[in-house]
């Protein structure tokens with residue numbers, strides 16, 4: 621099969637992607653406790669860049685200590701984090717991929733025993749999985765965290781990131797504000813549930829100028845009382861009006877975790893219809909993800925205009941040279957769909973993969 625569509629370069633506001641395959645945000649818990657880049661992180665991303673990706677989204681990266689989702693995420697809450705990321709991005713770029721970051725605040729989907737800070741959220745409603753009662757953010761708290769996103773974005777740009785993704789998916793802080801399921805506020809941030817997110821986009825834009833901004837969202841939360849596909853088409857339009865240059869579509873929250881990194885039994889490309897529906901509603905490139913297991917499938921998705929970019933995560937954890945080998949028609953080391961990489965569900969400290977001893 622000719623791979624013409626998936627191999628076609630794409631320019632997003634001056635950021636050139638050599639092809640349409642994206643290694644999406646993948647929190648492996650490999651940073652130091654203070655959020656600095658380690659050799660293990662550099663090795664992973666260098667291989668993935670060598671392996672042929674068009675873009676690599678490094679992260680997720682916590683914008684503040686109270687927003688840390690795990691013990692060892694990358695962080696960008698101080699200028700001291702810039703040099704390590706700068707070196708990492710240079711390596712990724714030298715290997716031909718566009719280096720990007722994903723910035724996030726975990727909101728109620730973390731615990732104070734781990735962050736050392738109170739858990740905060742749009743409303744005082746605990747995450748049904750982690751169960752810690754969060755403090756409802758007041759206006760001052762909202763502005764502080766929006767400024768944390770803005771400062772982190774400025775640092776990411778200084779470090780050489782060529783695209784900044786804001787993590788609005790999966791029910792973390794931004795997603796928590798978006799959803800009627802977790803946002804019961806009666807102020808302006810409750811009346812317009814997109815406001816927290818659109819203000820961040822506008823602030824990041826003012827801080828970083830022309831750098832492309834991607835917004836990752838859950839195209840459907842798959843929870844009762846949560847955001848549905850039709851809602852997300854409208855939310856996406858608002859994000860684009862506020863300045864988003866890319867929409868990245870996944871699905872689920874902690875309460876519907878099976879959608880966040882779905883097993884193969886849930887279906888190949890099961891959420892591509894969400895990306896397609898959102899792509900039909902906005903005028904910017906859309907990234908799809910979830911159980912896209914072959915480059916031929918990715919090519920089909922792009923050629924049929926269901927998405928502009930295709931995120932492939934776990935198959936590239938199993939084989940960092942997945943893209944290059946697939947292009948050449950060589951066999952890849954296949955992801956076994958065993959869930960070993962979902963270390964947090966297994967009580968392990970970081971990602972591992974039985975198919976890839978190097979990770």
Ligand SMILES: Cc1cc2nc3c(=O)[nH]c(=O)nc-3n(C[C@H](O)[C@H](O)[C@H](O)COP(=O)(O)O)c2cc1C
Pocket residue numbers: 644645646647648679680722787789836870880881882909910911912931932933934935961962963971
């Ligand atoms: C261990 C692990 C960590 C992940 N971390 C993140 C993350 O930090 N941010 C994010 O948006 N998605 C994260 N994801 C979701 C992936 O980006 C991707 O959407 C998901 O794995 C489905 O794609 P796949 O079927 O190609 O693996 C993670 C997935 C895994 C397996």
